[in-house]
Amino acid sequence: MALWPRPFPVSLKLDSALSAVTHVNTSHSDGYPRFLRRCFTEATDGPWTYIIWMVALTAVALVGANAWALQVRDGMVHTNMSDHVSWGLYIANFTFCVGLAAGGVMMVIPAYLYDDDDMHGLVIIGESVAIAAIVMSTLSVVVDLGRPDRFWHMIPGIGKFNWPMSMLTWDILVLNGYLLINLHIVGYLLYMRYLGLRPNPKWYVPFVMLSIVWAISIHTVTAFLYCGLGGRPFWNTALLAPRFLASAFVSGPAFIILALRVMRLSTKFHFPPQPARTLIQIIRVAMCANLLMLFSELFTLFYTGGGHAAAAQHLFFGSHGSYGLVPWIWTAMVLNIVGAILFFLPAALERGWLRIVACVMCIVGIWIEKGMGLIIPAFIPSTLHEVVEYSPSLVEWKITAGIWAFGLLLLSAMLKLIAAVFTSPSESGGIPE
């Protein structure tokens, strides 16, 4: 089932109101806001299971919002971060979410490289995952700010923007740019479908191309954020950006496979089996590359030894009587390696529980590897070799859970809209008036 660029199926029935929109040829300045309003109606309605799911996510998001409000009022003393470990769970989660955002789109590269028609249909799913992930990564940075009230200092032209010197300014630019590009693509494709028109490739293909390049840039810039710091030997490696990209090629497609499964179970919008198989193939290659680079990194550190290996030593085996990070990294190693093996089993190419388990293992494994296994170790030992342990506080967990709940809330709504718009009205009613 190729969704485009093939012609739009004329059999798709539109309710009278929708046809009216196209027939009277109302301007898009009226039509698009109306479309967004109906999207909102559609996203806030549905079967009870959907309502319960969304209410539960809202509740978790509110718990997170409350924890954040407390943190802003009383100070970041509510976190377990310190001057020794000055970045924690938030930046760890940020790093993973940027990878997820990049991976959601990078996986469409094969669609264009090999002219794989079936993969084109996945573009909108990948872009939706990217939108949710980019919102999550932005929120993860916002909650890490000591003074969110001064956000306007970061706005170019109004505040003071230390561009091009500060890598963080690059990150602000590429992340926001990426969000806009993907909002445009998803919004345009859905709007056209909703109007019953065939999307004009002129209005989205260049943007898809741009978003692919941009996807690579967001994760590269995020890696540069860390690897450019000479004072942190654990990050100061040229392999960081390639490793980020390789793991993004795993987490993104794995997340999309999960999203497809959920859609298949809960909506009438079904994808053919082939795109998911292609995704599995991508994951196989990317996971091997990721593990190879990780191994290469570890060899360099441990064989050389000395001060540069101190962080890796602490991470994998503990040091100075502290072992806080050891369980994290070995959990990640087991999840990643077993997950990779599961992906290589022939059964992973078929629909079933195996690939779902493998996806979850790799997503969790990479989340730890990118976070507790990459951000935190750079601070332990500190730049003056002091060992101060870190484990996230309850407030940090609440806020992070809240961010995830909000991201999943957005993603659920987007997937529901996609399903509604892409399934024939005769089956599910499309987007109701």
Next chain:
Amino acid sequence: MSQDSPLLPILNNEPTDRRGALKAVGATLGMAAWATAMQPLVEWSEDLNVDEFLQKHYRELTADQKVAVFKRLEEDTKRDYGADVSISDPQPMPGVQYGYALNLSVCTGCRKCSEACHIENNHDRATNNSYIRVFEMEKGGIDFEKGDATYDHPVPQPDKYYMPVQCQQCENAPCVTACPIEATWQEPDGIVVVDYNWCIGCRYCEAACPYHARRFNWEAPTIPAEEVNPDQGYLSNRIRPQGVMEKCTFCLHRTREGRMPACLEACPTGARVFGNVLDPDSEIRWVIENKRTFVLKEELGTKPRFFYFFDK
């Protein structure tokens, strides 16, 4: 539910309307929950004022605006800490580049410098914060991995030497490069400063610093009124707000007026040498020219203005 005596008339309509009503109830509950969740933020925002919110970057403030800002900060300090303080803004002196040197042969690790810094710079009393950490080091190398900054015994120990570390005021400062909003910069006399009213608290500079020289205000500092040092500089030792970075400024409110840094004055062994490296007759210049000095982590190319040397 009977048509004649509706309990809730709104639920008595068509099913779609009932759904709409439920949605409305849900939305109302949601908004109420949101308001409750955000209550701490409301309390917090009551302490903010518009002038503070809109305050421009230090380097864009006019002389009049500076006067107003300093006055406001003095009033805030009076209100929040009960202390009468005066906030000054001494400017870098032309022809001055500061340098600092520390004689490791005579340092005994007494931590008087840390303590003086704590008092001078209005540090948080609860955390006993200071810009200076003193490491007890093993003789035979300069290996921080074998160092210990948390020692708690009489000093000096015979088999150890002591190494105080504070901001190195790098000429090529990684923290300045890292800052996304130019909230930290290098002054013409070489001191790296922070505009505490501009910093957003992202802590990228703290990650970038190779010397653990930067500190974050995890909460608003607590200081009893009688312990507040009233002689304050806007860019140096005024009481920092919650949620921003802070760092050693070589006590610029003192040094730019010809006095010595608090840590130097407190040192009982004379291990510390401070002065203008551009002045050929200064003591710091003599030390740099005549002692075999070294800098920390020279290989990183940060070009510290803080030198260490052994005397014997």
